[in-house]
Amino acid sequence: xxxxxxxxxxxxxxxxxxxxxxxxxxxxxxxxxxxxxxxxxxxxxxxxxxxxxxxxxxxxxxxxxxxxxxxxxxxxxxxxxxxxxxxxxxxxxxxxxxxxxxxxxxxxxxxxxxxxxxxxxxxxxxxxxxxxxxxxxxxxxxxxxxxxxxxxxxxxxxxxxxxxxxxxxxxxxxxxxxxxxxxxxxxxxxxxxxxxxxxxxxxxxxxxxxxxxxxxxxxxxxxx
Amino acid sequence: xxxxxxxxxxxxxxxxxxxxxxxxxxxxxxxxxxxxxxxxxxxxxxxxxxxxxxxxxxxxxxxxxxxxxxxxxxxxxxxxxxxxxxxxxxxxxxxxxxxxxxxxxxxxxxxxxxxxxxxxxxxxxxxxxxxxxxxxxxxxxxxxxxxxxxxxxxxxxxxxxxxxxxxxxxxxxxxxxxxxxxxxxxxxxxxxxxxxxxxxxxxxxxxxxxxxxxxxxxxxxxxx
DNA sequence: TAACTTGAGTGATAACCTCTAACCATGACC
DNA sequence: GGTCATGGTTAGAGGTTATCACTCAAGTTA
Numbered sequence: 001x002x003x004x005x006x007x008x009x010x011x012x013x014x015x016x017x018x019x020x021x022x023x024x025x026x027x028x029x030x031x032x033x034x035x036x037x038x039x040x041x042x043x044x045x046x047x048x049x050x051x052x053x054x055x056x057x058x059x060x061x062x063x064x065x066x067x068x069x070x071x072x073x074x075x076x077x078x079x080x081x082x083x084x085x086x087x088x089x090x091x092x093x094x095x096x097x098x099x100x101x102x103x104x105x106x107x108x109x110x111x112x113x114x115x116x117x118x119x120x121x122x123x124x125x126x127x128x129x130x131x132x133x134x135x136x137x138x139x140x141x142x143x144x145x146x147x148x149x150x151x152x153x154x155x156x157x158x159x160x161x162x163x164x165x166x167x168x169x170x171x172x173x174x175x176x177x178x179x180x181x182x183x184x185x186x187x188x189x190x191x192x193x194x195x196x197x198x199x200x201x202x203x204x205x206x207x208x209x210x211x212x213x214x215x216x217x218x219x220x221x222x223x224x
Numbered sequence: 225x226x227x228x229x230x231x232x233x234x235x236x237x238x239x240x241x242x243x244x245x246x247x248x249x250x251x252x253x254x255x256x257x258x259x260x261x262x263x264x265x266x267x268x269x270x271x272x273x274x275x276x277x278x279x280x281x282x283x284x285x286x287x288x289x290x291x292x293x294x295x296x297x298x299x300x301x302x303x304x305x306x307x308x309x310x311x312x313x314x315x316x317x318x319x320x321x322x323x324x325x326x327x328x329x330x331x332x333x334x335x336x337x338x339x340x341x342x343x344x345x346x347x348x349x350x351x352x353x354x355x356x357x358x359x360x361x362x363x364x365x366x367x368x369x370x371x372x373x374x375x376x377x378x379x380x381x382x383x384x385x386x387x388x389x390x391x392x393x394x395x396x397x398x399x400x401x402x403x404x405x406x407x408x409x410x411x412x413x414x415x416x417x418x419x420x421x422x423x424x425x426x427x428x429x430x431x432x433x434x435x436x437x438x439x440x441x442x443x444x445x446x447x448x
Numbered sequence: 449t450a451a452c453t454t455g456a457g458t459g460a461t462a463a464c465c466t467c468t469a470a471c472c473a474t475g476a477c478c
Numbered sequence: 479g480g481t482c483a484t485g486g487t488t489a490g491a492g493g494t495t496a497t498c499a500c501t502c503a504a505g506t507t508a
Contacts (some may be wrong), residue, residue, distance in 0.1 A: 011476080011484075018485095034341050036260045041465065052467075053486055061466065107342070114339030116417045118258050118331070127422060153433035156425060163423030178430060179437075186410025193340045198351060199387030201380060206402060209377035213403075235455075235505075242456095265494065276496075277457050285495065 142169040
């Protein structure tokens with residue numbers, strides 16, 4: 001009875017609602033058993049309907065997973081955008097936004113940055129969202145101007161900056177964005193994968209140590 | 225007719241040979257289609273025998289995969305040990321040994337460092353091999369003595385060094401080993417997962433740039 | 449040499465999975 | 479009221495892991 005969004009027929013609303021519920025159940029399954037254990041049959045059974053009914057809503061398992069990947073990217077882009085809007089385009093707030101988002105649902109993180117399935121290639125709209133995230137990161141990295149060491153990779157980046165998509169950041173900022181990405185992903189993915197559980201140290205401290213290094217504190221002008 | 229190893233009955237030799245062939249086929253499948261697409265049935269069909277015969281050699285799919293993970297760890301440990309024995313326990317030769325080994329079979333790398341399956345816990349002998357790899361890394365990181373910035377994470381590591389397993393490296397070396405691991409894994413895993421293919425830059429240059437940073441060249445006393 | 453024991457491989461079977469095909473009921477629209 | 483798209487069903491093809499009972503050959507022992 002709630003009119004909610006005008007211009008949508010009740011059929012469309014019902015359809016959207018069922019699609020959303022399917023995706024919710026899929027997320028539950030992924031969070032508990034991983035993406036490879038996702039079962040359309042189990043989802044249908046959970047929802048009280050049997051098997052092939054789901055094919056009215058998704059072309060198949062692959063299409064559902066692609067949709068989930070898209071939602072994951074969108075969710076990450078939202079988190080990054082919100083953090084940048086709230087606390088400014090700072091590299092530290094972006095890093096903590098990323099870490100919080102990753103810890104919130106590790107399997108969702110791995111759905112984006114985990115082991116790739118060899119044949120798969122992401123559709124264009126997904127790479128578009130990814131480049132929006134990268135744009136926010138470039139904004140933050142362009143903020144911190146500072147010294148540009150200008151290594152060989154920076155000169156290489158000066159000629160291979162298509163991925164920056166016209167962003168006016170200097171090559172050193174591009175380099176900084178890439179190392180930001182790879183380093184935080186390195187510690188985050190190993191932590192989420194449980195490779196640190198045996199060792200007893202606190203992964204959060206390693207993360208902030210890497211972040212401190214990234215923002216230029218300890219390695220160059222640290223308190224040594 | 226070849227006597228090969230004395231003390232082994234022909235039955236045992238045959239069994240070992242079939243087990244090896246099963247694992248070879250499994251590696252082929254994993255390399256081309258990923259670990260999730262591994263099919264015992266397909267392997268059996270390829271070997272000319274039908275289905276349940278493989279259960280004489282492996283308890284099941286999980287046990288076979290665990291064996292492959294073990295072999296992957298052993299292969300990486302061999303590569304690292306060989307590199308350290310040949311060119312000394314240097315951090316750069318270890319890094320390149322790791323990268324070469326990873327590029328040789330990306331899916332093998334992901335079998336170790338990729339998306340984890342939530343319930344799974346590695347058996348003890350596997351973690352033992354992992355800690356042997358870590359020992360080689362600690363040797364290399366203890367070599368480069370140098371300045372110890374002594375950040376908060378280093379003081380934390382001074383009290384949480386059980387994972388070093390009695391290695392006499394100072395906390396700064398432990399820290400260096402961890403960042404070595406996480407940073408190289410960060411750039412390597414993103415490269416192998418294909419996240420750099422859209423952007424045109426050369427991942428090898430990013431890798432060596434990270435390595436240069438790790439060994440202390442550009443960030444502190446670079447050519448800036 | 450003959451009998452026995454062990455182990456490899458088989459087909460049948462159960463329980464899952466994805467996905468297609470055919471069919472039926474219900475609600476919207478003319 | 480008739481037409482028709484839409485969502486649901488069951489049946490079935492073809493795939494998977496995994497277990498079971500069984501056969502048969504090889505190795506071992508008396």
